[in-house]
Amino acid sequence: MKHWENPFGKEKPKVVDGELHIIKDRCKGCSFCIEFCPNGVLELSTEFNIKGYHPPVVVNIHNCSFDGLCESICPDSAIFVVRYKEKTNEEK
Numbered sequence: 001m002k003h004w005e006n007p008f009g010k011e012k013p014k015v016v017d018g019e020l021h022i023i024k025d026r027c028k029g030c031s032f033c034i035e036f037c038p039n040g041v042l043e044l045s046t047e048f049n050i051k052g053y054h055p056p057v058v059v060n061i062h063n064c065s066f067d068g069l070c071e072s073i074c075p076d077s078a079i080f081v082v083r084y085k086e087k088t089n090e091e092k
Helices: 032-036 069-073
Strands: 014-022 042-044 056-058 079-088
Touching: 014 056, 032 042, 032 069, 069 079
Parallel strands: none
Antiparallel strands: 014 079, 042 056
8 A cells, every 4th residue: 555655645734733922012903914914713702902993802713824924924913823733644
């Protein structure tokens, strides 16, 4: 069953674990991270930060792929991703 281990010559996808950190007081509430997240991990909070804006809050961390799109799109660097070691699907 050698061919079933790597179908079409591709390796099995790896699962990435990590953490998503939001610096609430740095956020200005632009909601770019919420709009452009492909997995719907974030939504606006009901509380206010020091600047008077609604910062994002993590709703469903299990859907997060930790790709860093929210980190790269944030104009204020108010959100960042910490990635852990990649695991194959068998290890998870």
